[in-house]
Structures are given as structure tokens and as C-alpha cells.
Amino acid sequence: MKSKIIPLLLFFISIQIYPQTDKIILSERNAGYNIKVTLDTENKTLTGNEILYWKNITDFPVDELQFHLYLNAFKNTKSTFMKESGMRHRGFGVDVEDSLAWGWIDITSMKTGNEDLTKLIKFIHPDDDNIDDQTVISVPLYKSLEPGETIQVDIDFTAKLPKIMARTGFSDDYYLVGQWFPKIGVFENAGQRRRETAGWNCHQFHSNSEFYADFGVYNVDITVPEKFIVGATGVLQKEIKNRDNTKTLYYRANDVLDFAWTASPLFEVVEDKWKDVNIKVLLQPQHLAQAKRHTSSVKNALEYFEKHLGEFPYPSMTIVDPPFRGLASAGMEYPMFITAGCLWGIPDELKYTEMVTIHEFGHNYFMGILASNEFEEAWLDEGFNTYFENMIMDNYYGEKHSKIDLFGYHAGDEEQSVQGFTSMRNPFVAKINNYSWLYPNGGYGVSSYNKPAIYLSTLANLLGEKTSEKIMHTYFDRWKFKHPCGQDFIDIVNEVVKEDPGFEYGSDMNWYFNQMLNSTNVCDYTVSSISSERQKEDWGLFDKEGGKNFVIKEDNTTYKYETKTIITRLGEIKMPQEILIHFADGEEILEKWDGKSRMKTFTYLRNYPIDRVKIDPENKILFEQKIYNNSLSTKKETVVVWKYAAKFLFWIQNTMLTMFN
Amino acid sequence: MLISFIEGFRISLRSKKMITIIYLSILIFGLLAAIPFFGSAKTNFANSLLINDLLKDFDYRAYSDLTHNFKEAIAPFISIIQWFGVGYLFFSLFLSAGILGTFIKNENEYQLKTFLRFSGKYFGRFAKLFLYTFILQLISFAVLTIPFALIITSLVDTVQSESTLVYISLVYIQIFVAVFYLFSLLADYTKIILVKENSNQVLKSMWSSVKFIYRNLKSILLYILTFWFPVSIMLLYLLIEDVIGMTSGFTIVLMIIFQQVFVWFRVLGKVWILASEVSFYDRKSITLLTEKEDEELDEFEDTVTETV
Numbered sequence: 008m009k010s011k012i013i014p015l016l017l018f019f020i021s022i023q024i025y026p027q028t029d030k031i032i033l034s035e036r037n038a039g040y041n042i043k044v045t046l047d048t049e050n051k052t053l054t055g056n057e058i059l060y061w062k063n064i065t066d067f068p069v070d071e072l073q074f075h076l077y078l079n080a081f082k083n084t085k086s087t088f089m090k091e092s093g094m095r096h097r098g099f100g101v102d103v104e105d106s107l108a109w110g111w112i113d114i115t116s117m118k119t120g121n122e123d124l125t126k127l128i129k130f131i132h133p134d135d136d137n138i139d140d141q142t143v144i145s146v147p148l149y150k151s152l153e154p155g156e157t158i159q160v161d162i163d164f165t166a167k168l169p170k171i172m173a174r175t176g177f178s179d180d181y182y183l184v185g186q187w188f189p190k191i192g193v194f195e196n197a198g199q200r201r202r203e204t205a206g207w208n209c210h211q212f213h214s215n216s217e218f219y220a221d222f223g224v225y226n227v228d229i230t231v232p233e234k235f236i237v238g239a240t241g242v243l244q245k246e247i248k249n250r251d252n253t254k255t256l257y258y259r260a261n262d263v264l265d266f267a268w269t270a271s272p273l274f275e276v277v278e279d280k281w282k283d284v285n286i287k288v289l290l291q292p293q294h295l296a297q298a299k300r301h302t303s304s305v306k307n308a309l310e311y312f313e314k315h316l317g318e319f320p321y322p323s324m325t326i327v328d329p330p331f332r333g334l335a336s337a338g339m340e341y342p343m344f345i346t347a348g349c350l351w352g353i354p355d356e357l358k359y360t361e362m363v364t365i366h367e368f369g370h371n372y373f374m375g376i377l378a379s380n381e382f383e384e385a386w387l388d389e390g391f392n393t394y395f396e397n398m399i400m401d402n403y404y405g406e407k408h409s410k411i412d413l414f415g416y417h418a419g420d421e422e423q424s425v426q427g428f429t430s431m432r433n434p435f436v437a438k439i440n441n442y443s444w445l446y447p448n449g450g451y452g453v454s455s456y457n458k459p460a461i462y463l464s465t466l467a468n469l470l471g472e473k474t475s476e477k478i479m480h481t482y483f484d485r486w487k488f489k490h491p492c493g494q495d496f497i498d499i500v501n502e503v504v505k506e507d508p509g510f511e512y513g514s515d516m517n518w519y520f521n522q523m524l525n526s527t528n529v530c531d532y533t534v535s536s537i538s539s540e541r542q543k544e545d546w547g548l549f550d551k552e553g554g555k556n557f558v559i560k561e562d563n564t565t566y567k568y569e570t571k572t573i574i575t576r577l578g579e580i581k582m583p584q585e586i587l588i589h590f591a592d593g594e595e596i597l598e599k600w601d602g603k604s605r606m607k608t609f610t611y612l613r614n615y616p617i618d619r620v621k622i623d624p625e626n627k628i629l630f631e632q633k634i635y636n637n638s639l640s641t642k643k644e645t646v647v648v649w650k651y652a653a654k655f656l657f658w659i660q661n662t663m664l665t666m667f668n
Numbered sequence: 669m670l671i672s673f674i675e676g677f678r679i680s681l682r683s684k685k686m687i688t689i690i691y692l693s694i695l696i697f698g699l700l701a702a703i704p705f706f707g708s709a710k711t712n713f714a715n716s717l718l719i720n721d722l723l724k725d726f727d728y729r730a731y732s733d734l735t736h737n738f739k740e741a742i743a744p745f746i747s748i749i750q751w752f753g754v755g756y757l758f759f760s761l762f763l764s765a766g767i768l769g770t771f772i773k774n775e776n777e778y779q780l781k782t783f784l785r786f787s788g789k790y791f792g793r794f795a796k797l798f799l800y801t802f803i804l805q806l807i808s809f810a811v812l813t814i815p816f817a818l819i820i821t822s823l824v825d826t827v828q829s830e831s832t833l834v835y836i837s838l839v840y841i842q843i844f845v846a847v848f849y850l851f852s853l854l855a856d857y858t859k860i861i862l863v864k865e866n867s868n869q870v871l872k873s874m875w876s877s878v879k880f881i882y883r884n885l886k887s888i889l890l891y892i893l894t895f896w897f898p899v900s901i902m903l904l905y906l907l908i909e910d911v912i913g914m915t916s917g918f919t920i921v922l923m924i925i926f927q928q929v930f931v932w933f934r935v936l937g938k939v940w941i942l943a944s945e946v947s948f949y950d951r952k953s954i955t956l957l958t959e960k961e962d963e964e965l966d967e968f969e970d971t972v973t974e975t976v
Contacts, residue, residue, distance in 0.1 A: 293829045331830040351831040418728035426732040638717035647719040648709045650914045656702035657927040663756035
């Protein structure tokens with residue numbers, strides 16, 4: 008009994024060190040970390056001590072612990088990460104001949120109470136058979152941890168940071184320290200995320216995903232050379248200068264699932280505030296002119312998320328602007344701490360800095376607060392986040408102009424998400440519901456970012472603003488800090504649509520999600536034809552008073568035309584469709600079709616023929632593969648052709664003149 | 669230099685007929701590509717209402733849908749532009765031979781017959797000159813680019829800020845443009861000398877041209893500023909296109925007229941520069957080669973010609 012009480016007491020004492028931030032407990036907080044770490048800038052190493060308080064919040068006893076040792080992903084060419092990525096991540100490769108380029112982490116000691124667990128540590132490979140991968144360890148316990156019990160684990164570790172790769176490491180005097188400490192995996196309860204039996208969920212470090220973890224309180228003391236400027240997850244509690252020209256900064260973060268930090272002597276610090284959220288931007292000196300682009304992006308995101316999803320629960324947000332040679336760390340998310348990315352001289356009309364900042368901030372909601380499992384259901388993080396990024400960008404910077412707006416040529420963020428999917432060479436390459444490392448033929452990016460984002464946009468278009476807002480709010484309120492899975496979201500959609508009296512798509516939306524998540528089918532409808540025939544006029548002998556009367560071409564028809572259009576489903580995705588039929592006299596009819604059969608003919612008797620037809624006139628279905636065939640006109644729309652032929656002529660003439668020798 | 673520019677402009681204005689003929693040749697070349705483009709676009713897209721999204725404004729989704737789904741129909745036209753550019757390059761040698769012949773030998777009076785006669789007469793020499801200049805430009809490209817690439821490669825691993833790389837790249841581009849333009853000037857003055865002297869010796873004329881440029885370097889370097897002339901008017905065009913727009917039948921017709929007037933004035937610009945170069949040469953030329961140089965170059969020319 009005693010052995011259980013002492014760790015619990017220690018745990019509560021530890022989270023009471025900085026009481027001003029503990030007024031509201033938002034999560035289970037079953038993984039608390041007290042870490043002391045020192046950065047050696049000469050050798051690019053970290054030396055740390057970690058005290059982990061971990062509570063078994065499941066209904067089952069735990070007889071082993073599993074930890075992530077993610078820095079070992081950068082240890083050698085045999086790690087799963089290196090094999091999957093081909094030693095190149097997002098365009099940045101490993102300098103294999105430089106011994107400093109590699110990174111690793113060693114646990115030098117692991118104890119619980121008086122029991123030394125160090126020698127029991129063994130590497131495991133739950134995701135593949137790669138015996139050389141050292142990114143996950145298993146540690147058997149001498150005594151099972153019963154439900155509700157808390158264990159204190161005392162860990163000493165040493166780590167060498169790699170040259171920046173996959174958003175972790177160092178570049179000259181710039182350090183982005185992520186995935187750096189022994190982090191416990193998630194012991195999932197039976198039923199949690201629909202799993203049948205309880206067990207560890209502790210994935211190896213992969214090329215495509217990084218996050219799934221328990222919530223907790225992090226007290227992290229970081230010691231760095233005195234000249235360094237530091238930013239980190241959480242709130243700085245105090246800073247002490249040490250005698251050896253170093254300083255120690257004490258950070259605390261509540262209800263988060265990870266902790267990252269950065270250090271550089273070159274940062275320029277710009278601070279701002281949105282409501283109660285302190286915003287800190289750590290900028291490269293040459294990017295100081297772009298400070299506002301970062302702060303305003305985060306403010307816009309905070310405002311939009313609060314209105315359309317839920318309140319930001321953390322007191323601070325730190326944005327890191329990596330240096331040019333540290334760009335491999337750009338565009339990364341951690342709780343209350345993100346890296347953005349900008350280049351000197353980028354004009355305001357190219358809003359990539361804004362897009363990256365908003366995107367990485369958004370992860371705080373999906374990876375951070377809802378905390379879905381990115382390894383197994385990346386779309387719940389990347390897809391939802393891209394959907395919100397599109398909405399925010401288009402809302403604040405103009406629909407169809409939000410990403411690029413230069414010399415009359417412009418593109419919106421959502422438009423580019425759509426284009427990313429519909430312009431794929433092979434749209435059948437992968438389905439959305441896939442583990443993030445199981446994309447043998449590629450397609451992770453589009454399947455996890457673009458496709459789910461435009462499927463969510465289409466869902467919102469179909470259900471209407473009010474219903475889709477309610478779905479998002481319900482999802483967030485119900486599942487924040489609770490690790491939802493995809494089915495949890497679908498259940499909420501089905502629950503909310505049933506409350507909508509105007510809902511017109513059957514008994515639920517399962518038909519939609521089955522097509523969206525579990526198939527590689529594409530959506531492609533086309534207007535196959537428009538045809539009109541004059542009504543048959545009366546010919547021949549007709550009885551009349553006093554005999555038979557021969558009638559020729561007597562125009563006694565009620566309508567002059569039988570006019571019709573045929574709509575064809577070319578793709579395998581079946582979507583309810585709206586079809587706008589336009590007649591030559593200006594009359595318009597909006598038809599509805601369930602879109603299930605291969606073809607549908609709409610026939611009318613009218614005095615004027617159909618002259619144009621448009622499927623999905625409001626552009627609700629964003630994943631339609633080809634929109635040029637969604638409409639048909641009986642007469643050629645030559646005005647636009649003239650416009651582009653004239654432009655073509657003009658530019659070819661200018662090319663020739665430029666070549667004039 | 670200013671006097672030469674004014675004189676060149678005066679001569680150009682007198683040559684409206686010649687400018688129009690050159691413009692028409694460009695128009696005909698252009699139409700050879702644009703008419704099939706029009707036909708292809710009309711056949712492929714014109715029955716879809718989607719293209720109307722491209723009338724009022726640029727529409728990225730419509731643009732990307734059409735370019736993605738019709739890339740095979742569009743690709744030949746990209747190729748056509750490239751080949752027409754190359755084809756026109758040689759045709760322009762023919763034209764510039766006619767222009768200079770008319771200016772230098774025909775007292776600026778334009779007659780199609782004499783224009784064509786000069787074109788035919790000097791085309792071979794101008795083509796040879798183009799070959800030499802092209803080789804020199806390739807060499808200068810290599811000489812400038814290799815050190816630049818080495819500097820950039822070494823800096824990428826050491827530089828703290830990307831702004832350094834941008835500045836170095838800008839300096840490189842400026843030097844490259846200046847050198848490229850200097851070679852163009854060298855070619856222009858060589859052409860003038862070839863026509864003036866009715867010489868068959870291209871290398872000798874090039875050397876004379878080098879000497880002429882060297883002696884008048886300060887004035888001639890001002891010509892490099894004329895590089896900004898087409899760049900500026902192109903920006904002006906984009907501004908005007910943005911203001912007028914091409915959003916209705918009327919504005920499309922208006923813009924087509926404006927585009928063609930614009931092209932005519934670009935031709936005028938080309939002719940103006942050539943005319944002012946002729947004027948400048950007339951005012952500044954003296955005996956350029958010593959007797960010894962003359963003999964040596966004759967021998968060298970013979971050797972190169974045999975090799976080529």
C-alpha cells in the first residue's frame with residue numbers, strides 16, 4: 008500500500024509546484040514528466056534525468072511498460088524511419104558521411120523505486136519485422152501495475168541530436184529538440200478506439216507520422232549556454248543564471264501529450280497576445296519584417312477555431328522560424344509550440360508562411376487536444392487540420408485568392424487541396440483508412456491531407472452550415488483529451504443529422520463514409536447528351552362532321568418539343584446529385600437524382616428546347632474528378648475560346664520577338 | 669548617343685511600311701499556331717460551361733481541371749511555341765539583313781524587292797555570325813555559371829541567411845544579362861560592319877566590332893539599359909490588361925486590337941534600336957583595323973571557315 012501512496016503523493020506534489028496553472032484539469036493527466044536536461048552545444052548532446060509518473064487508467068493490469076526512443080530513428084541506415092524515407096525526408100537528406108549527422112538516445116539507467124529495470128530493457132518492433140529498429144522499448148515490471156495504480160519511473164538518458172532531419176536536430180547554433188526524451192506509449196483499454204482487448208499502442212518512428220500519447224503535466228528544466236534564447240511547449244516559470252555561463256529555464260505544460268523546445272543565440276523575439284493566449288514568435292533576424300505574418304496568422308486561426316470548433320485551452324503559443332540551413336525543421340507541430348517557415352523577400356501575395364503557420368497551429372487541436380492516433384488514422388489529424396486550414400485561409404485571405412494572388416493569377420487554399428487530389432496521376436493509389444506506414448505505392452500525402460479535407464468540405468456542403476457546425480462542436484466537446492477514432496466522428500455525424508428535420512440523405516451518412524474512407528473509387532458524373540425533337544404533328548384522315556377530313560401539318564400540339572438530357576455516372580462513387588436544366592426561353596429546373604444508377608434521363612415537353620445542363624451547379628461535391636464534363640451547352644461557348652486564342656497568339660508573337668536576332 | 673537614338677527614331681518612323689511588313693510576318697507565324705489552337709480549344713472545351721468560369725476572371729480550379737484533363741491536347745502547342753521561337757530566330761536573321769541593308773545601302777527608303785535582295789544577300793553571313801555569337805554566349809554562360817554554381821553550393825552549407833544567396837543570385841543575373849546583351853551588341857555592330865563594308869569575313873568584322881565597342885564603351889553600355897525597354901512595356905501591358913480585362917466580347921476585341929498594336933510597337937522598338945546603332949556607327953566609325961591586324965585576321969578567318 009505504502010509503495011502506491013508515495014508515488015501518488017509525489018505526483019500530486021509535482022503538479023502543485025506551479026499552482027497558478029493548475030486551476031482547471033482538462034485531461035486524465037496519467038503521464039506526468041519531470042525532466043531535467045542539459046544541452047551540450049559542443050557535442051550536440053543532451054544529458055537528462057526524467058521522472059515519469061504513469062497511472063494505469065485502464066481496467067486491466069499492466070505487466071510491462073513500453074517507451075518511444077524516437078531519436079534512434081536517426082541512428083543508422085537500418086532504422087525503420089531511414090528505410091521508409093530512403094534517408095530523405097521532405098527533400099532534405101542525411102549527410103551520411105558526417106558522423107555528426109546521426110542521432111541516437113541511450114537509457115543509462117531506469118529504476119522504479121529500488122528496482123533497477125535497466126537490464127530488462129529490450130527493443131521491440133510492433134509494426135514491422137525490422138530487428139534493427141531501436142525506436143521502441145519494452146520493459147517488464149517486477150510486479151504488475153493494477154488498474155488505478157501509479158508507477159514512478161526514474162530514467163537517466165543521454166542523447167545525441169542529429170543534423171536536422173524530419174524536424175529534429177541541430178543546424179549550427181540552432182536546435183530544434185523534438186521527440187527527444189523516453190516517452191511512454193499508450194496502454195489502451197479494451198473498447199478504447201474500438202479495440203477488442205487492452206494493450207499497448209506504441210508505434211515505431213515512421214517516415215509519415217509521429218504522434219499518439221497520453222496526456223500529462225510536464226515540468227521541464229532546460230539548461231543551455233547563457234547566450235541562447237529558448238522557446239518551448241508550456242509556460243516559462245522562471246529562469247536562473249548558473250555559475251558556469253549557463254542558465255536554466257523552468258517550463259511547465261499542463262494537459263499536453265508531448266514537449267518540444269528550441270534554442271538559438273540568434274532568435275529575435277516578437278510577442279503578441281490574443282485574448283488570454285500569449286503568442287511568442289522566435290524569428291530569424293532577417294525575417295523580422297515578416298513577424299506580423301506569423302502573429303496575425305495565429306490570431307486568425309485562434310479566432311476561427313474558437314468559433315467553429317472550440318476554445319483554445321492553453322495559455323501560450325510559441326512559433327519558431329527556422330534558419331535557412333535548418334529548414335528541415337520547418338512546418339512541424341508540438342503542443343503549444345510549432346515551427347513555421349519563411350524565406351527572405353517572399354512577397355505578401357504568396358501566403359505560404361501564413362498557410363504553414365495556420366496548419367501547424369491547427370494540429371494543436373487534432374493531434375494535441377483531440378489526440379487521435381496519427382499512426383493509425385492520420386486523416387483524423389492531417390485531414391481535419393487541412394480542412395480547417397483551407398477554411399481559415401479562404402475566410403481571412405479571400406476565397407480563390409488565399410494562397411497566391413499575383414499579376415491577376417490567383418489560387419485559393421481549398422482550390423489547391425482539390426487540385427492536389429483531382430490532378431493525381433493515379434487517384435486509385437491508396438484509400439484513406441490506412442496505417443500511415445502502409446502506403447507501398449505512395450499516396451500518403453494526398454490520402455491523409457487533401458482527400459479527407461475535401462471530403463469533409465463536401466460533407467459540410469451537403470449537410471449545410473448549421474448541421475456541420477454542430478457536428479464539429481459536438482465532436483470537439485465530447486472527445487477533447489479523449490483520443491477519438493474515426494468511428495467516433497462518424498457516430499456523431501449520424502447522431503446530429505438525425506436531429507436535422509431537413510436531412511435528405513437516408514437514415515444516416517454511413518454510405519458516405521464507407522465510400523470516402525474505405526475505397527479508392529473516384530467520383531465522375533457527366534452530362535452525356537442534350538437532344539430535342541419537334542413534337543409529331545397531325546397528318547392523315549380525321550373524322551369530322553360530314554365525312555373525313557385530310558389534315559396536313561396542323562399545328563395542334565400542346566408543346567413544340569420533346570427535349571431531354573442524359574446524365575451518366577462514369578465513376579464508382581455514388582453521390583446524390585443536383586442537376587440544373589436550362590431551357591432556351593430562360594426557364595430553369597433544378598432536378599435531384601440519387602446518383603446510384605449508371606444513367607438517368609430527364610425528359611420534358613416544352614415550347615423551347617434545353618440549351619444547357621449543369622451537374623452540381625453549386626459545386627458542392629469537391630472531389631468530382633473532372634468538372635469540365637459536368638456541364639454541356641448546345642451551342643459552343645466561343646467567347647472564352649477567343650480570349651485564350653488571342654492570348655496565345657499574343658504570347659507566341661512576343662516569344663518570336665524576343666528571339667529576334 | 670542621345671543624338672543617335674533620336675536619329676534612329678526618326679529613321680524608324682520613316683520605315684513604317686517595313687515595320688508593318690515585319691509585324692505581318694510575325695502575325696502570320698503566330699496565326700499558324702493560334703488557328704489550330706483555336707480549333708482545338710473550340711472542339712475540346714467549348715461545349716462545357718466550365719470555360720465560362722475563365723471569362724470574368726482567372727479561375728484556378730477551372731484552369732487546373734482543363735489543363736490536367738486536356739494535357740495531351742495542349743502539349744503540342746507548347747512544343748509549337750518552342751519550335752516557332754527557334755524557327756523565327758533564323759527568319760529574324762533574314763529580316764535584320766533586310767532592315768540593315770535598307771538602312772545602310774538604300775538611304776532608308778523601303779522597297780520590298782530591295783529588302784528581300786539584301787535579306788538574301790546577307791543571310792548566310794548573318795547566320796555564320798549567329799553561330800559564332802551563340803558559341804561565345806555558351807562559353808560565357810559556362811564561364812559565369814560554373815563559378816556561380818560553385819559559390820552557391822559552398823555557401824548553402826555555411827551561409828546563415830538565404831538573403832545572401834538571393835543577393836548573389838541577383839548579381840549573377842545582372843552580370844549574365846549585361847554580358848548577354850554585350851554579345852548582342854557585338855552581333856549588331858558586326859552586322860552593320862558586314863553590310864557597310866560588304867564584307868564576307870565575319871570574324872574580321874567581329875573583331876572590328878569589338879574594337880568599335882571598346883572605343884565607345886561608355887556610350888555603348890548605355891544600350892544595355894535598352895534591355896529594360898521590352899521588360900517595362902511588358903509590365904505596362906500586364907497592367908493595362910488587368911485594367912481593361914477580357915471579360916466580354918467587347919473588351920476581348922478591344923484587347924486583341926491593343927495586343928496587336930503593342931506587338932507593332934515592339935517591332936518598332938527593334939527597328940529603332942537597329943537604326944540608332946547604324947546612326948551611332950556612322951557618327952563614330954573610323955578605320956578600325958591596322959594593316960597588320962587586317963592581314964592576320966584574313967588568315968585566321970580562312971582557317972576557321974575551312975574548319976567550320
